[in-house]
Amino acid sequence: MKKTVITACSLVLAAVIGSTGCGKISLKNPNMKNSETNSELKTEDNTEVKTETNTETNTETNTGATTEAKTEAKTEETTEAKTETTTEAKAETTAEDNTEANSEATSEVNAESNTETETNTGSTQNIDEEANAGGRIIDYDGYKLDQVVILSRHNIRSPLSGGDSLLGKITPHEWFNWTSAPSELSLRGGVLETQMGQYFRQWAEEEELIPTNYHPDNGQVRIYANSKQRTIATAQYFTAGMFPTAGLPVEYHMEFDKMDPVFTPQLTFWTDEYEKDAKDQIYEYYADAMKSLNDNYELLSDVIDLEESNGFKDQSITAFTAGDEEFSLKEGAEPGVSGSLKTACSVSDALVLQYYEESDTQKAGFGQELTYEQWKSISEIKDVYGDVLFTAPMIAVNVAYPLVSEIYDEMNTDGRVFTFLCGHDSNVGSVLAAIGAEDYELPNAIEKKTPIGCKIVFTKWSKGSEVFWSADLVYQTPSQLRNMPILDTDSNSPEIFHISFKNIKQNEDGLYKADEFMKIFLDAMDSYESLYQEYVEKAA
Template identity: 50%
Template sequence: MKQNRQWILTAILTLWCSSATESWAQLQRTEDFHSRYTLTEAVVLSRHNIRSPLSGPESALGRITPHEWFDWSSAPSELSLRGGVLETMMGQYFRKWLVDEGLMKENETPAEGTIRFYANSMQRTIATAQYFSSGMLPVANITIEHHYDVGTMDPVFTPQLTTVSDDYRERALQQIAELFGNGEMAGIGQKMSVSYSLLEQVLDISRSMACQQGDTCNFKTDDTVVKLELNKEPGMTGGLKLACSAADALVLQYYEEPDKQKAAFGENLNEEDWKKLASILSRYGEVLFTAPLIAVNAAHPLLQEMLTELQTEGRHFTFLCGHDSNIASVLAALGVSDYELKGTIEQKTPIGCKLVVEKWLGTDGKEYAALNLCYQSVDQLRQLQLLTLENPPAVYSLRLEGLTANDDGLYLLSDLKKRLQERIDEYNSLTTGITTTRQEVASPIKT
């Protein structure tokens, strides 16, 4: 019965902290809510699940620690076996949720055009979408749409800058410095000094080959340089980039390695310590992709894709699979209020997380929308916990600055569509008087 079920994907916010930030809660939709609203569509923008580090231990990662990294089940940057299992579990949970909401039937084979699975053309994103679809639609034999040879970035999922001028670059860099470095680029690394020190301790960097050869004995706090170039992702050099690579490998190792102490190279780290390490990842992504001028540029094709999906007649479910940079830039472009997630060490865009846009039809004849971040908690990731309506993944209800939700925590769908269109138009205004080179997005679908 819906009255007694634990349903988190459509969790509504009922409590507010005294600081006016949103409380995190695992709540349920009530029978009263369901008597007034019917779920008609869900658009999901997903980060891939657990992957092996982007660099192998023989590269820079191996040089900055004397310890041996985890022996991964997959090639560098590819989805791990655990990642595939976890994503299948998430797909199974979505199946239970959507069946419970009446949006699909158990073991359904969807009619043509009612669902769409579209992934970036990287192994980890295609595989994530495939595993999710197997869990959600186990007998439907879903084909994952992707447009390029495997290993080639699709421009829709590439958070690149497709319009750049000298004035734009100057203003964007100033935004980054003000938001994350107290007005100066040097301030970005300085704010991360505590996390850097912990990372150096865990890596035992002073005994590493890199340090012994006089290369790297610590992560510099004053050398961050951000590069903004046409048709490239925002780039970075300096200590934060190197620290991010190492922290990323450690966090992924923590998810995969059953022995927590072994995952930390013998250190006894608590949850707060792991959050400090993961904060390096968050800050790296925030610096590169979430300044307003950067976000509307980098997220532009995905904003268009999401708006199109919300307007496609007959569509019930969409799964777009990309990266943390995609979710970070889309949320920033939409003007989502700042948040910190519970139950996870990655407090912005956890591994495998999903931005879920739910479309609801009210008995008043109006269409509404809810925005949530859905993710598996650290315990669910590490323990491979089965997800059910009674043991759901975590969800955080997002708030959009400048828009007002109703008493049920829902926004008018027209307001959300207007926000998407405004951000698309904002990108278009950046191109005025600027010569750009756009990569074509459309190409034959490869399966």
């Protein structure tokens, strides 16, 4: 297996840790629910930033959590796939963001505000989101932070397919002028990820996990990414912000821009009986969610003016209809779906990315002033797509097995201080589902499951001789994604959403005992082995 490394310092961007402000908000009682508040936002004043985004389509995961912080916030990638050219169109999707599909996968979205207003070509849009009033950190009084393991979705990319494929045929409107090639990390994505790295550096230094200007010894830090451009670049930018003077390498194992099996949400075993039972489980869990998408489809069709598109006129693309989906489950391939859900997911992904990139919200909506609720409705198509393909239990433990094993090994590697694994929304969703996370919807986000750039942050804490773990989703809000303010722990932090699990309980401080936390990973791996024995060995 090929192992390649690249260094981080070459991609350092000019984004510096800044400012002071409101006091820090620590996560003390993760059982308190975060609330969403309504606030109004006008669109941002004519500042234009070109950036890319890519359509990733197989999304990720029903997983959950409740979280608290003295001002709380919750936190939320998917898989790239060959999308569709005619009624569906060929487009890339990789194991990522809540919208990536068969060969690779999806995309995601988020939004935020401080009862703030952005100005858009003269119009006002209602934003239903929780105000981010200051700094938030993952912190537990009386405990010492000993280790961090992060599974990240890549940051903002261009859509997975170019304008000459499905996206160019399905609307008469012109898409945003993306700043990267299809599926690759955008300029905005690089800046945002550098800021996230700086935020984590400031937090890790304050928690005394690492010293200032940390140069780790061999084996203390590992940076490992899927071999796709957007994941390698995301890891590179994050490392530049987190360890700016250390020159750390980014490890990837496959030929450049090819999928690594560890990060590919593919079925590692399959039989006819398994396929039948897994499809039945998908419908058991998500039939209602799929049937309820007609209103979402109607809104999406109206925004893109579907009936005025060349594809609709030449009948290569048809109207979106809930219930016309057909699933494909095969060994060595990612779970797939055809029909309206797949096509609409590709368009939903591109629109959400366009919303993050385009400073004029009216242009982002192809001339329409969409409300925050309408943006969430558009993004919900991606969320359902990701859940359907990657989070049913029989699917999740199968596709996530390699990455669950990788995370478990990182948590138990002697001397490891910090691990950064970079993949896709489908990875985030399937891993959370496989290890039994409670269902959730993220606050202050358009993408409610695995927003672009989101990170599962596993943290190890000690108190005397006792050892504990915690899990949180950390993500930038839509306002942060659009406006790119400097992140810091004092006045402008990303959102943090504490994750709860079905089979283990937290202590009074919101932490999980180490042996019980390790068991949810071992149970996920055991479930995989049990399914394999039940279906493959029985079939043999």
